[in-house]
Amino acid sequence: MASTDTPAVKDGNDLAGLEAGLDALETVQTSRTPFRTTFTQKIVPPVTAVVLVLLVWQALVSFNIVDDPSKLPSPGDVWGEVEDAWLQGTLLDYIWTSVSRGLLGFLMALAIGTPLGLLVARVRFVRAAIGPILSGLQSLPSVAWVPPAVIWLGLNNSMMYAVILLGAVPSIANGLVSGVDQVPPLFLRAGRTMGATGLRGTWHIVMPAALPGYLAGLKQGWAFSWRSLMAAEIIASSPELGVGLGQLLENGRNTSSMSMVFLAILLILVVGIAIDLLIFSPLERRVLRSRGLLVKS
Amino acid sequence: MATALAKAADAGTSVEYSARIEHVSKSFAGPAGQQLVLDDITLDVAPGEFVTLLGASGCGKSTLLNLVAGLDRPTAGDITTDGRPALMFQEHALFPWLTAGKNIELALKLRGTPKAERRGRAEELLALVRLQGAYGKRVHELSGGMRQRVALARALAQDSRLLLMDEPFAALDAITRDVLHDELTRIWRETGLSVLFVTHNVREAVRLAERVVLLSSRPGRVAREWRVDIPQPRRIEDAAVAELSREITEELRGEIRRHGQH
Structure with missing residues (x-):
C-alpha cells in the first residue's frame, strides 16, 4: 500500500477542507422575523377583534337594542367608571390588592407544587399513591374550597392563600409530572453514562429536559391561582380584607351598579391576560426558541 | 455475577484489557417466557484496540453495549472495564x-x-x-x-479509556459518514483510545476496525473473528476493504439464512 507520510498529511488537509465544506453546506441560516411582519400578523388581528367587539357593544346601546342601562351600560359609562376610580386613586389599589395576593399565592404554590411534582414523577410509590388524586383535583373547581377554607381559617388572607394553593398546586405538580414523563429516555441514558445519576441526574438532566412541560404547568397554575382568588374574593368579602377585584365585582352587584360590575370583569380579564403576556409567554417562547422547538408559521 | 465497573481501576494501572467480557449471557422476559438474547459471549478489548461488533438484527449487539456501559446487568457472566466507558448513540443525544x-x-x-x-x-x-x-x-x-x-x-x-459506539453514523448520509470515518480513525490514533463499535454495515466495520467480531442472531453468540491488517488510513472503497467485506458478508448471510430454514 502507498501510505507514506506525504499522502497522509495531504489526506488530513483534504479532510479538514471537505469537512468545512460539508458544514457550510448543511448549516441552516435562520433570520429574525422583521417587525413589519410581526405587526401585521400578531398585533393587527387581536386589535381588530377588540375594536369590533367595542363597536357591536356601542351599537347595542346606541340603537336601543338593549335599552336598560342597569343590564348593559355603554362603553362610555364603563370608561367613566375607570376614570372615577383612577381620579379617586382607588383603581391601582383594587388591582394591586388582588395581584399581590395572586402572585404571592402563586409563588407559594410554586414552592409546594415543584417538589411535590418531582416526588410524584420520580418515586413510583408516591405516584401510585397520590398521582390519580392529584390529576383528579385539577378538575375540581377551586370555588368548592372556599366554604371549608372560611370555616377552617376564618375571613382573612390565609383563607385566600389556602384557596389559591388548593387550586394551583395540582396544576403545577401535574405539569411537572407530564414534563418529566416526556423526557426522552435517550437523555436519561446519555446522562447516566456521563455519571449523572440520582440528584445530579435530576438537576442536570431531568429538570432542564422537563422545563417546557413545567412551564406549561406554571402557566395553567397561574390561571388557576387567579381564578381561585377571584372566587374567594367574591364569596368572602369582609372590611378587613380590603377591596380587591373580586370584592369590587361583588360591591357592584350589591349597589346594582352594572358599570362597576363591567369594570371589575374587564380588570380581572385584563390582569389575567397581562400577566400571561408579560411573564409566561416570553418565558415559554425563550425556552422553546433556544431549543429550536418554536416553528415559524 | 455483578458488573464490576471499578474493579480494574482499583486493581492498579497495569491492565492488559480495556474491557473484558467473560461468559456473559442476557435474557429478557418475553411473551414466551425468558428469551435468551446473548449466549455465553467472551470477548476482550485490548488497550488502544479498535473492535467492531457486527451482526444482523436480533444479535443483541446493542444489548451487549448497554451491558458494557453499565446501563444494564448481565444475567450471567462478568464484565470488567478499565474505568467508566463513554457511550455514543445512533442519535446524537446532545x-x-x-x-x-x-x-x-x-x-x-x-x-x-x-x-x-x-x-x-x-x-x-x-x-x-x-x-x-x-x-x-x-x-x-x-x-x-x-x-x-x-x-x-x-x-x-x-x-474514559474505552469508547463504546452504538451505530453512531447509521443515520447520516453517505458522504458525511465517509468523512466521519476518516475523522474517527484520526482521533482514535491521536488519542490511543480503545473503541468498541457496533454496526450492521460490513464495509464500515472493515473500514474502521483492527478486529471484526461477527455475532450470530437469536441468541447472540460470537460466530467468527477477523483480524484486519489493511494499513490505516483506509478508504471504504479500497480493494482490500472490499475483498474482506465480501468474505464477511458471505458469512453473515449464512448466519441469517440459518434462521429461515425452520
Whole structure:
C-alpha cells in the first residue's frame, strides 16, 4: 500500500477542507422575523377583534337594542367608571390588592407544587399513591374550597392563600409530572453514562429536559391561582380584607351598579391576560426558541 | 455475577484489557417466557484496540453495549472495564437546552473537572473534532454530521479509556459518514483510545476496525473473528476493504439464512 507520510498529511488537509465544506453546506441560516411582519400578523388581528367587539357593544346601546342601562351600560359609562376610580386613586389599589395576593399565592404554590411534582414523577410509590388524586383535583373547581377554607381559617388572607394553593398546586405538580414523563429516555441514558445519576441526574438532566412541560404547568397554575382568588374574593368579602377585584365585582352587584360590575370583569380579564403576556409567554417562547422547538408559521 | 465497573481501576494501572467480557449471557422476559438474547459471549478489548461488533438484527449487539456501559446487568457472566466507558448513540443525544460547548462542559463537570479548566478543555475538544467556533451554537443549529462530532467530543470529555459506539453514523448520509470515518480513525490514533463499535454495515466495520467480531442472531453468540491488517488510513472503497467485506458478508448471510430454514 502507498501510505507514506506525504499522502497522509495531504489526506488530513483534504479532510479538514471537505469537512468545512460539508458544514457550510448543511448549516441552516435562520433570520429574525422583521417587525413589519410581526405587526401585521400578531398585533393587527387581536386589535381588530377588540375594536369590533367595542363597536357591536356601542351599537347595542346606541340603537336601543338593549335599552336598560342597569343590564348593559355603554362603553362610555364603563370608561367613566375607570376614570372615577383612577381620579379617586382607588383603581391601582383594587388591582394591586388582588395581584399581590395572586402572585404571592402563586409563588407559594410554586414552592409546594415543584417538589411535590418531582416526588410524584420520580418515586413510583408516591405516584401510585397520590398521582390519580392529584390529576383528579385539577378538575375540581377551586370555588368548592372556599366554604371549608372560611370555616377552617376564618375571613382573612390565609383563607385566600389556602384557596389559591388548593387550586394551583395540582396544576403545577401535574405539569411537572407530564414534563418529566416526556423526557426522552435517550437523555436519561446519555446522562447516566456521563455519571449523572440520582440528584445530579435530576438537576442536570431531568429538570432542564422537563422545563417546557413545567412551564406549561406554571402557566395553567397561574390561571388557576387567579381564578381561585377571584372566587374567594367574591364569596368572602369582609372590611378587613380590603377591596380587591373580586370584592369590587361583588360591591357592584350589591349597589346594582352594572358599570362597576363591567369594570371589575374587564380588570380581572385584563390582569389575567397581562400577566400571561408579560411573564409566561416570553418565558415559554425563550425556552422553546433556544431549543429550536418554536416553528415559524 | 455483578458488573464490576471499578474493579480494574482499583486493581492498579497495569491492565492488559480495556474491557473484558467473560461468559456473559442476557435474557429478557418475553411473551414466551425468558428469551435468551446473548449466549455465553467472551470477548476482550485490548488497550488502544479498535473492535467492531457486527451482526444482523436480533444479535443483541446493542444489548451487549448497554451491558458494557453499565446501563444494564448481565444475567450471567462478568464484565470488567478499565474505568467508566463513554457511550455514543445512533442519535446524537446532545441536550438541546445547552450549547455545543456547554454540552461538553457538562460531561467535564460530571467527571469532576474544576470549573476554571472546563471552558478551555471544551474548546480543545471542539478543535479536535474540527468544530472551532461552534462553542456557542445550539444543537438545532448544527447539521447531522456536526452534531455527531459534538457528541464525539462530549464522549471524549469523559476521559474514559474505552469508547463504546452504538451505530453512531447509521443515520447520516453517505458522504458525511465517509468523512466521519476518516475523522474517527484520526482521533482514535491521536488519542490511543480503545473503541468498541457496533454496526450492521460490513464495509464500515472493515473500514474502521483492527478486529471484526461477527455475532450470530437469536441468541447472540460470537460466530467468527477477523483480524484486519489493511494499513490505516483506509478508504471504504479500497480493494482490500472490499475483498474482506465480501468474505464477511458471505458469512453473515449464512448466519441469517440459518434462521429461515425452520
